[in-house]
Amino acid sequence: MLTTRDMRRTVRWYESIGFTLADRFEDAGELVFARLTFGVADIALSPGGPEPRGVSLWFFTDRAQELYDLFKARQARAPESFPETTDAALELRFAEDLYTPFYGGRQFSLQNRNGVDLILWQSEWLVPRPSDQG
Numbered sequence: 001m002l003t004t005r006d007m008r009r010t011v012r013w014y015e016s017i018g019f020t021l022a023d024r025f026e027d028a029g030e031l032v033f034a035r036l037t038f039g040v041a042d043i044a045l046s047p048g049g050p051e052p053r054g055v056s057l058w059f060f061t062d063r064a065q066e067l068y069d070l071f072k073a074r075q076a077r078a079p080e081s082f083p084e085t086t087d088a089a090l091e092l093r094f095a096e097d098l099y100t101p102f103y104g105g106r107q108f109s110l111q112n113r114n115g116v117d118l119i120l121w122q123s124e125w126l127v128p129r130p131s132d133q134g
Contacts (some may be wrong), residue, residue, distance in 0.1 A: 002055070003048030004114050007031040009043055013113045016070065017092065019043075051114040064106040064122035068098040071110065 004010040007030075011021060014036045023035035040060070041059055063065060075092045095117050096107035104124035109117045119134045 001044040001046055002052050002114070002116060003046055004051060005047070005049045006045050007034060007045060010034075010113060011036065014038075014043075017074075017110065052116055056109075056117040056119055058119045058121060061120050062124050064098065064108065064120055067120055068108050071108075 019036040025033040095111045098108040107121040
């Protein structure tokens with residue numbers, strides 16, 4: 001579970017990159033718990049502070065290139081996608097572009113609005129070889 005000072009903005013950010021709000025609890029009009037899913041992965045949020053530091057969330061995927069291309073395209077059109085907001089709540093920041101790390105596979109990283117890195121990593125055996133791409 002991650003803590004955040006602005007639950008609603010943080011939930012909106014995760015939803016903007018494809019997470020689904022699976023569960024929520026409010027108390028006296030304040031959002032005090034949220035569970036978000038991305039495929040089979042779940043994360044939970046609760047109000048609090050300070051914001052987490054030194055935390056990285058690793059998501060294992062078989063679609064690193066596809067997700068990277070999707071997020072890059074979204075980043076390029078962000079101002080027109082969310083014209084109703086003037087804040088950075090939905091800003092998409094890449095901490096790392098797609099690359100092959102020394103330990104193999106393919107990965108890239110996004111940074112959420114609270115400074116937490118979301119690393120999307122695809123195992124070496126899930127990376128298509130050039131001969132597999134037809």
